[in-house]
Amino acid sequence: MKNQGIKIPSIILLLLIVSSPSFPQAGVKISPYFQLQYFNITDEIKGLKATLTYSSNRMELPLPGMKISFYSGATSQNLIGSGLTDENGIAGVTLADYRSLQTNAEGFWTFSAEFTGNDSIYGTSSEISIKDVSFVMSLSEVDSIKTITLNVTSIQNGKEVPVSGEMVMIYVPRMFSLLPVGEVTLNESGSASIEFPSDLPGDREGMITIISKLEEHPDFGNIERKISKKWGVPNEYSVSASHRALWTKTPPMWMIVTLSILLTGVWGHYLFALISLFLIRREAKKKKARDEYRL
Numbered sequence: 001m002k003n004q005g006i007k008i009p010s011i012i013l014l015l016l017i018v019s020s021p022s023f024p025q026a027g028v029k030i031s032p033y034f035q036l037q038y039f040n041i042t043d044e045i046k047g048l049k050a051t052l053t054y055s056s057n058r059m060e061l062p063l064p065g066m067k068i069s070f071y072s073g074a075t076s077q078n079l080i081g082s083g084l085t086d087e088n089g090i091a092g093v094t095l096a097d098y099r100s101l102q103t104n105a106e107g108f109w110t111f112s113a114e115f116t117g118n119d120s121i122y123g124t125s126s127e128i129s130i131k132d133v134s135f136v137m138s139l140s141e142v143d144s145i146k147t148i149t150l151n152v153t154s155i156q157n158g159k160e161v162p163v164s165g166e167m168v169m170i171y172v173p174r175m176f177s178l179l180p181v182g183e184v185t186l187n188e189s190g191s192a193s194i195e196f197p198s199d200l201p202g203d204r205e206g207m208i209t210i211i212s213k214l215e216e217h218p219d220f221g222n223i224e225r226k227i228s229k230k231w232g233v234p235n236e237y238s239v240s241a242s243h244r245a246l247w248t249k250t251p252p253m254w255m256i257v258t259l260s261i262l263l264t265g266v267w268g269h270y271l272f273a274l275i276s277l278f279l280i281r282r283e284a285k286k287k288k289a290r291d292e293y294r295l
Helices: 002-019 253-294
Strands: 033-040 046-056 059-062 067-072 078-084 090-094 109-115 124-130 133-142 145-156 159-162 167-173 178-185 191-195 208-217 221-229
Touching: 033 109, 033 124, 046 067, 046 109, 078 090, 133 208, 133 221, 145 167, 145 208, 178 191
Parallel strands: 033 221
Antiparallel strands: 033 046, 046 059, 046 090, 067 078, 067 109, 109 124, 133 145, 145 159, 145 191, 167 178, 167 208, 208 221
16 A cells, blocks of 8 residues: 555656646747748738747747737848737738839849847747739630639749749638649740639539639749639538537537547546545554554
């Protein structure tokens, strides 16, 4: 019983240590990871996004509530705006007057973002050079064949030049993510086309959103275009009140049973430990009383 009395509190202490969240040690400064990205959402909406994170126990964790400042220009930096990182460590700014931004001799904009740091986190900064492009997506239907056509050009030395050899992904949004429906490579004239599938479900009227993306390009950043069209198969998504699924208010029965078993096992172990401690204490008192009686 003596060995068991030592073992049970040790197990409880170990469980508390393992289950406690990991934080940087006091007095140790964090060296954060900092990423700056450019987004071209439409011809009129462009913006910058900065992500501030740090690594702990091989996990990348966000740093929320940190002030990020965004600048334009290479030699003389002009403040575009600033903001605080959200719960995902992300802060962003919209380029409201991007047409007035100065380009270098090669036609690139230069952007930078800076985090000045504080007592517990080192400061950091990041810089990117971006070339603006014209990205046009058009939809056409001839003889029931639905076609997506892309045309991408950039400006070099004041002239419009086609963007060729780049791969563009085509998506449609689903419940939890984007569903890839095709990919195209821009030809020498900066254009490409692809036939859209005719069997994809849409809403009750057949509306579906088509998204084209040129992602993480070293010169153009992230470009995205969206168009909604009645190119989907009409579907009715009403769900009966008794239906159980991950996306309904009532979870599936297997999930309830599994969670109940797991919670019962966890709290059962805690209850067993408390009962064992009580029995050990009572046995120790009885043993002490027997020893005193013998004396």
